[in-house]
Amino acid sequence: MAAHFSLIFLSLSALVCCSTGAFAGLSLEEQLRQLNDNYMEMKELLATKDRRLEALEADAIEQKSVIAALQQSVSGTQVAAANRQGTSTVPRSCADLKCKGETISGLYSIMGAKSVEMVYCDFSKATNDAGFQKWLGYVDVKSVPTYFYVQKNNSFTTQYVPIPFEVERVNIGGAMNLTSGIFTAPRPGTYFFAFTGDVRFLGPSTNILALIVELQLNGQRVGSSRVTESNTAGNVHSELTMQSTLNLIAGDKISLQITFMTAGGVSFLYDNPNADQRFNHFTGWLLEENLAGLL
Numbered sequence: 001m002a003a004h005f006s007l008i009f010l011s012l013s014a015l016v017c018c019s020t021g022a023f024a025g026l027s028l029e030e031q032l033r034q035l036n037d038n039y040m041e042m043k044e045l046l047a048t049k050d051r052r053l054e055a056l057e058a059d060a061i062e063q064k065s066v067i068a069a070l071q072q073s074v075s076g077t078q079v080a081a082a083n084r085q086g087t088s089t090v091p092r093s094c095a096d097l098k099c100k101g102e103t104i105s106g107l108y109s110i111m112g113a114k115s116v117e118m119v120y121c122d123f124s125k126a127t128n129d130a131g132f133q134k135w136l137g138y139v140d141v142k143s144v145p146t147y148f149y150v151q152k153n154n155s156f157t158t159q160y161v162p163i164p165f166e167v168e169r170v171n172i173g174g175a176m177n178l179t180s181g182i183f184t185a186p187r188p189g190t191y192f193f194a195f196t197g198d199v200r201f202l203g204p205s206t207n208i209l210a211l212i213v214e215l216q217l218n219g220q221r222v223g224s225s226r227v228t229e230s231n232t233a234g235n236v237h238s239e240l241t242m243q244s245t246l247n248l249i250a251g252d253k254i255s256l257q258i259t260f261m262t263a264g265g266v267s268f269l270y271d272n273p274n275a276d277q278r279f280n281h282f283t284g285w286l287l288e289e290n291l292a293g294l295l
């Protein structure tokens with residue numbers, strides 16, 4: 001405010017000094033009136049400037065508080081980020097749970113490397129005490145339950161195409177498409193598959209008759225199963241069988257294909273739709289889901 005006042009003083013003295021010339025030839029009364037008029041004008045001007053200054057000051061105060069709020073929010077975010085790094089949002093140990101404020105000892109689920117794990121946390125013990133965290137085992141978490149068991153109800157005689165299935169006994173999760181014969185892994189994890197097929201050889205024949213079925217992962221062979229017959233006196237049946245445990249990623253495709261079949265219609269996968277006996281079976285499950293990277 002000191003600067004403000006000296007400014008007024010300067011303006012007033014300037015007015016007085018500069019105006020001297022304008023008073024020439026006026027009566028004392030007129031000069032006084034003129035001075036008074038000038039003074040009133042100046043007063044009004046100063047009042048306006050004062051109001052503007054006040055408004056500017058209010059503005060500055062407001063901006064200062066906005067800046068302070070912004071600074072606070074930035075440092076709050078930094079602190080929150082630092083906390084997350086320190087304890088992790090997803091608990092990975094009893095120590096993490098303690099940091100999150102858990103105080104009651106008991107069974108807790110924590111995130112392991114690839115799956116959820118069960119631990120016993122004894123919060124009455126110190127964090128570095130051996131008994132603070134006792135590892136118990138894995139928790140079976142499946143984000144998509146996947147179990148299927150399908151069957152054929154008629155014979156199949158085509159090579160190099162996925163074997164389709166007609167009868168659905170179980171298809172929880174719907175990962176198995178019976179029409180296309182293709183199973184699509186919904187989630188990364190370990191899966192089990194088993195196939196049993198009935199191969200029919202038409203005799204009599206002195207040749208060696210054979211049929212091979214392949215289990216394929218994305219069109220590539222995982223393994224094969226073969227049955228052969230020689231010197232068949234008449235029609236014979238042989239069982240094909242294959243089991244497999246595979247690590248799959250989401251989207252991997254599993255199918256079965258006949259990759260060899262003695263020509264001439266003398267060997268094929270057999271089923272009789274009228275007898276309803278169901279000789280061909282394909283079953284699969286998601287054993288354990290890989291949850292790494294999910295959280």
Ligand SMILES: *[C@@H]1O[C@H](CO)[C@@H](O)[C@H](O)[C@H]1NC(C)=O
Binds near residue numbers: 177178179180
């Ligand atoms: C199953 O496969 C068939 C044949 O490829 C296809 O037309 C159908 O849309 C598929 N079904 C599902 C549910 O994806």
Ligand SMILES: *[C@@H]1O[C@H](CO)[C@@H](O)[C@H](O)[C@H]1NC(C)=O
Binds near residue numbers: 167168
């Ligand atoms: C074979 O299975 C399909 C699908 O379940 C069914 O529509 C059809 O009637 C069955 N055929 C015979 C002969 O059982």
